[in-house]
Amino acid sequence: MKSLKKEEKEYMIARIQEYFELERDESIGELAADQMLDYMVKEIGPFLYNKGIYDARQMLEQKVMNIDEDLLSLERPAGRPSR
Incomplete structure (x- = not known):
């Protein structure tokens, strides 16, 4: 630490x-x-540190999920590919 x-x-x-x-x-x-x-x-410090890591991980997971949703919203409709 x-x-x-x-x-x-x-x-x-x-x-x-x-x-x-x-x-x-x-x-x-x-x-x-x-x-x-x-x-x-x-x-006690390690417990508090680990809680901070857990909270940071949760926040990052939420942000990644939001980025994923944002990227998916940028997709454009595409027709069927020609054969």
């Missing part, structure tokens, strides 16, 4: 700290939040 940009990681760490403060009434430090993020990326 491609590494997170520093700004993205800092944002996520802050969100984890905020979650613990608001939802669990606990304060956790930056190191603990960073370790939580690393754990989630390692253990």
Whole structure:
């Protein structure tokens, strides 16, 4: 998996700290939040990544179907071939 940009990681760490403060009434430090993020990326990340791949595949399949329909609509009626 491609590494997170520093700004993205800092944002996520802050969100984890905020979650613990608001939802669990606990304060956790930056190191603990960073370790939580690393754990989630390692253990949960693949599921989310695979879901993204699945969603992208579904979208592409729909677009290919639309292109196929568009191409078929361009066909012109043709008479019977001569023998």
